[in-house]
Amino acid sequence: MIRTAAENATARAAIMARVGEALRIPAPPPHGLAGRSTSPVDAAGHPSLAILPLEAARPWLPDGGATPAESLAVCCENLTKLRAEVFQVPDLAAAADCLAAQARQRDWRRVAWHAHPLVEPLLAGVPCVSHRIGGDAGFDKDTLEACDAGLSACECLVAQTGSILVSSQTCGGRALSILPHVHVVVATIEQVVPTLADAFDLTRERHSGSLPSMLSFITGPSRTGDIERILVLGAHGPKELLVILVGSHAAQ
Amino acid sequence: MTAALPSSPPAAGAAKRQFLHDAAEHVRDVGHREFVRRALGGYYTSRDTQKARYRDWEQARDAASMAKWSAVNRLDELLPRFEAAFTANGGQVHWARDAEEARRIVLELLATAKAKAVIKSKCMTSEEIHLNQALEADGYGVVESDLGEFIQQLRGEPPYHFVFPCMHVRRDEISDLFGQHLGTPPTDSPEELTMIARRHMRRLYVDADVGITGANFLVAETGQISITENEGNARLTAALPRMHIAIAGIEKVVERLDDLAVLLPMLATAGAGQPMTCYNTLYAGPRREGEADGPEEMHLVLLDNSRTALLADAEQRDALHCIRCGACLNVCPIFKNVGGFTYGTTYQGPIGSVITPHLRGLKEWNHLSGASSLCGACTDACPVRIDIHHHLLHNRRNAARSSPDRLERIGQKLFAAVARRPWLFATGGWLFRKTLGLAKAIRPPVLSAWLATRDLPPAPAQSFRAAWKRRQR
Incomplete structure (x- = not known):
């Protein structure tokens, strides 16, 4: 009756394979973000994968x-x-x-x-x-x-x-x-x-x-x-x- | 196994026909539109008040969109990290490729727990996989504890709005509903109605064997799941029963606990005009040694159900950033006019129109791409900067590419041919001006629907081009 660990592993592998396949094409930067001065972007205008340190966001949030x-x-x-x-x-x-x-x-x-x-x-x-x-x-x-x-x-x-x-x-x-x-x-x-x-x-x-x-x-x-x-x-x-x-x- | 589950696919074009029919009906229902508009009035005021407390809302949106962008584009790395941390905390992860698999997992967990009574807090993924019908078909009593969801459950309706499930229901209807199902005396006080549900639910929390919740965020760094709610029903659902089952889409992962320092307040402000939602709770596994209470087991069902198909579309991948705040619904002129049920989807409004064709098929659901005035209010409202209205255009383009409309193509070609030849264009215009009055008089059947509620303007004496030429002289 209960799903076995092997079945769970099969489902996991299938989903992870789809995720890996999907991510082979990189996504464009978030809408409206490229070019904003405070965003961590590389020379080409794409956001770096190392994301914004929270320190940067603190002054924007409520006091x-x-x-x-x-x-x-x-x-x-x-x-x-x-x-x-x-x-x-x-x-x-x-x-x-x-x-x-x-x-x-x-x-x-x-x-x-x-x-x-x-x-x-x-x-x-x-x-x-x-x-x-x-x-x-x-x-x-x-x-x-x-x-x-x-x-x-x-x-x-x-x-x-x-x-x-x-x-x-x-x-x-x-x-x-x-x-x-x-x-x-x-x-x-x-x-x-x-x-x-x-x-x-x-x-x-x-x-x-x-x-x-x-x-x-x-x-x-x-x-x-x-x-x-x-x-x-x-x-x-x-x-x-x-x-x-x-x-x-x-x-x- | 049950007739209640959507087994055979509906006839082709059924979803579109239903949309057009229901939209036409709702648009004419001025009372309904006025009611929805009034219900949202308070939201606009409190949202603006709370947004003003941010020292820079736009920059905060950048931070929020970066946090989600970075997580969604590294799901391959973060999902295993989350799984390892969640498991180390004592929880169990169950991977579900589709709705059927997710339902099976939950049913099996309930069987091992020998569950009799199940209590649920608001969970849109469970709506997506039609969990309640499956549980009821297997003989489990399942109660929705969120007030709005409870009302919808009693009414036998899906949620009208994925954050405000019963915003379309008047208080007298709720009073009648409670009278009919719970035997309570009529009242027109929202407070008294809320207390009826409160009293009814208390016993059920204490007696339930299993609590089912959703999850708003999965934190890879710590292996916690984060649940946002106002009523306290999710807190109770995860505190009193022996087993806690959470269901979440794979796109809910964020990397760090710190990301929530931005996302939690923005979710509350954008979605409901609050500084923070009343309860934002992080769960890390079942009850620990030394703790007073909590479930003995905690399970998380991680659901794909075509999310990876959307992930594979790099152009629209940012639709997976969605934190389900509902802000885009609240500002959408189409939503406010056609109402939530017209969409016929689990996720209504602009974001629902973007993602449903990916989750359930572009061919059958492309008509939702047209359910937009392309005004961009949704994109402006989105706290994680999803390019919603452009994605509706992308879906239209993709649909046209994959199954072009013959007639439309011929029409476009014909127009292009005419527009390229000034003399033909001028002749066409002349013919149109001459026959416009005739069309008005004859009312040909093709125009009858349009002319039923509108008047044709008188034909101008000359073309725009001629008028322009004269002006230039």
Whole structure:
């Protein structure tokens, strides 16, 4: 019944042979690109196969701020435009107060969390049941589904786009940040990076050799425009995204 | 094995007849056109707002087109690199030469997983290979989780637009549809309708054994697949079931992770007027040791299905750069007037008109090359600089070369013969001016369709050449 490795190898060889045959004739340069001064072209006006280093493209993309303080400001502005709620607090104690206040105000009964030095100190004041996701015991999908909020750390925040990068290794797996109705992210302001490219650099430094099985850029609460192109928040993922940012540049 | 699958090829010329018939119908439906126009109105505004945030959109397009150009022209090197890295991450690659092979692979994977319930997130390649019909024919319950795709699945229709699948459906129709299938009370609130789908789907994510997704990019450097979505349904589809199957065309490979730093924001801005799509997720194999959750197995079906035929056409190879943002549909005057279904293709609009003749045969699909005013709005909108409207011309030329139209040829020759002889040209013009009024009076059958909605102008007293000569004096 199941396709054998040999069958797969035959299909692979056939496709690769077609690819090799097709590429024997070189393609012209991308439309409108030949002759543009910033494009890496050779003397004949054809783009070189060694492609544009990303460094060249960085200044053309949306701005991510030149200094850490600027990046933080851009990041907060973008998050707010995306309808995430941002809370800037000076320290972890204030972050815990902030979370407790939100939990009371929104009447949360169950909160899911994962073990992390930024997450655990916030739980003490939360006035409801909390479920730890991860660890040896694993977790029950239904329990997580029933949670009002998921509390997680993140890898970094991207100022340029207002995105939050979470990973399955360091942020409580895949479901914690997507299944509960509210996603609360706690991060320090030092975790804000200017651009997506910086986020990739960071990923490479931190995880080279063993990539997390999932890395996800979260850009605002879940949304859809499928009905008459009218924006609705909370399609399948979290309806609300709360970001608690700890620290301040002015104090340093 | 099933009647639902397109088995025997349709009669020659059927696709063209269907296009002409449906186009004529849609063009007359002013209400439909107005509805589509209004739905796209918000898109234009937000796209322009987001484009303005780029410090140089045109240069960013250069970078994006270079990234795709460089990858597509080195598929021979990058596909094996991607495969090796993806396999090292613990995933399995399955190569599929055509739609039939791809369907067979997925069915076999479902059998080994002993799957009962399958949840799917939006995947155009699965539409291309008619996967759902094959799964249902084999008795699998399969649910589309993307809201627009879910609505289309309930309606029994293919997507109307490959990014906005149900943009043609009014909210009251959706309310009725949900009432009929899910037993929910009527509502005219898009928010309430979205919440109905949300509540309905939650149970299904938790219960599904297998999740099927598409992929927007395959990163050769790291062996990751990248999935772009707004709703979070793909995230859930790849998080909760035991097995994750992704289906992607071979042209989706990019070389480096860094390429996504350009491509992800541009895909969102060009396609939906967003700074970034809500979830851009990179998957590297199944759940790893130490991770809280995730599937036990991850499979990728790599699909050719005539993409190599397009690759072999060096002139139009850049059509494989397409990142399926849908920007060319949103700006196309033809799309906005004839609507998505008229194309009769998986990929609608200008890019669909370019690639469908390559994927499914120029002879049967060349009429799509004429579904263009050649205004070039598509080419201007394309974030990866595909020369879309010129490719429509290239397809017309290729079609004329491979099967020339006898009558057209004779006509062209006749005209050339007349145009080369000034006295004959002048006589012809004189004859035309004299008989124009007569044609108006008689209304010969050849002109009746044209004259039904139009008036002929009065014939001028003299030819342009004569008028010009007089003016020069």
